[in-house]
Amino acid sequence: MRILVTGGAGYIGAHVVRLLRSRGDHVVIVDDLETGNAGRVPDVRIERLDLSEPSSIAILAALFAEERIDAVLHFAARKQVLESVLRPAWYFQQNVAGLANLLLAMEEASVRRLVFSSSASVYGSVDGDAITEEAETRPLNPYGETKLVGEQLVRDAARAFGLSAISLRYFNVAGTGWPELADHAVLNLVPMVFERIDNGLPPLIFGDDYPTADGTCVRDYVHVLDLAEAHLAAVERTDAGEPGHRVFNVGTGEGTSVRAMVQAILTVSGSELEAEVAPRRPGDSGIVVASPAKIARELDWRASRGLDEIVRSAWDAHVSRSAVA
Numbered sequence: 001m002r003i004l005v006t007g008g009a010g011y012i013g014a015h016v017v018r019l020l021r022s023r024g025d026h027v028v029i030v031d032d033l034e035t036g037n038a039g040r041v042p043d044v045r046i047e048r049l050d051l052s053e054p055s056s057i058a059i060l061a062a063l064f065a066e067e068r069i070d071a072v073l074h075f076a077a078r079k080q081v082l083e084s085v086l087r088p089a090w091y092f093q094q095n096v097a098g099l100a101n102l103l104l105a106m107e108e109a110s111v112r113r114l115v116f117s118s119s120a121s122v123y124g125s126v127d128g129d130a131i132t133e134e135a136e137t138r139p140l141n142p143y144g145e146t147k148l149v150g151e152q153l154v155r156d157a158a159r160a161f162g163l164s165a166i167s168l169r170y171f172n173v174a175g176t177g178w179p180e181l182a183d184h185a186v187l188n189l190v191p192m193v194f195e196r197i198d199n200g201l202p203p204l205i206f207g208d209d210y211p212t213a214d215g216t217c218v219r220d221y222v223h224v225l226d227l228a229e230a231h232l233a234a235v236e237r238t239d240a241g242e243p244g245h246r247v248f249n250v251g252t253g254e255g256t257s258v259r260a261m262v263q264a265i266l267t268v269s270g271s272e273l274e275a276e277v278a279p280r281r282p283g284d285s286g287i288v289v290a291s292p293a294k295i296a297r298e299l300d301w302r303a304s305r306g307l308d309e310i311v312r313s314a315w316d317a318h319v320s321r322s323a324v325a
């Protein structure tokens with residue numbers, strides 16, 4: 001297949017690019033390299049472009065024709081929740097206008113297969129049972145709103161010009177398939193704990209009075225390589241002759257408490273620090289765990305890597321980076 005990957009120099013996109021190329025697909029990347037890194041994807045053509053610029057439409061349409069693109073995997077987006085609260089208009093411009101421009105170019109060039117990176121943040125405040133795709137969508141922040149509006153736009157485009165699209169709602173992505181593709185941005189629990197360990201500070205747990213077994217929040221951690229494989233299954237399932245929009249959770253269905261995760265990291269790192277409990281953060285739900293039943297049934301995808309592999313791979317990448325720095 002000939003595939004255009006937006007955001008292909010980013011953490012998740014670069015994992016998918018590597019899997020696509022290893023199975024012989026032709027890949028072209030569009031990325032503005034704001035948070036991405038071209039070093040993750042050597043030997044792949046990168047068109048440096050901010051998708052939110054209206055001028056990107058004509059450039060993309062020409063690129064689709066020149067490269068004879070069959071399908072698009074759309075990862076490019078800003079993803080920091082706090083930043084989205086501070087700069088909501090910019091988040092909508094980046095994530096929603098960027099997607100709209102991409103869809104305009106796809107329509108113009110008759111490219112009709114799309115996989116869209118959505119997020120469990122479309123669900124908002126949920127607690128308890130494993131979340132199915134039918135659960136109510138009520139995002140808690142502008143970032144989650146841009147993902148939900150993005151899904152709606154993709155659905156409408158499927159009706160309008162015969163797009164065959166899949167939105168994948170990722171749960172908590174972590175780990176790495178190759179050290180050089182790791183995510184070093186200190187935005188999620190795993191890199192946050194690494195940073196505390198590096199500085200000899202106790203890792204922080206925000207709240208231990210949630211209605212969960214050990215009182216700390218419970219999340220569904222999915223290995224980035226499992227997630228990457230879900231994209232391969234998804235793009236196979238899109239079919240230019242069969243328009244429509246499907247939504248799938250990508251998670252393991254297994255919950256891990258923040259305390260258990262922090263302990264797993266401390267053990268792998270050999271640290272003797274002990275976690276400290278800090279006050280709850282506003283907006284954190286107690287339990288956010290996916291029901292992965294639909295993606296298992298319809299795309300025959302299941303996560304195969306566990307917590308140990310997630311933590312070990314992330315820690316090894318962290319250590320090898322610190323050794324180089």
Ligand SMILES: NC(=O)c1ccc[n+]([C@@H]2O[C@H](COP(=O)([O-])OP(=O)(O)OC[C@H]3O[C@@H](n4cnc5c(N)ncnc54)[C@H](O)[C@@H]3O)[C@@H](O)[C@H]2O)c1
Binds near residue numbers: 171
């Ligand atoms: N990492 C997670 O835990 C997680 C969870 C749920 C959903 N997602 C979604 O997955 C996708 C990839 O996330 P990631 O973790 O790899 O992030 P990342 O920041 O590593 O990758 C995003 C890539 O897109 C590029 N990009 C962003 N906006 C762009 C624009 N307007 N034009 C061109 N390029 C642009 C960046 O330079 C970067 O290379 C995003 O859509 C994100 O919202 C990520």
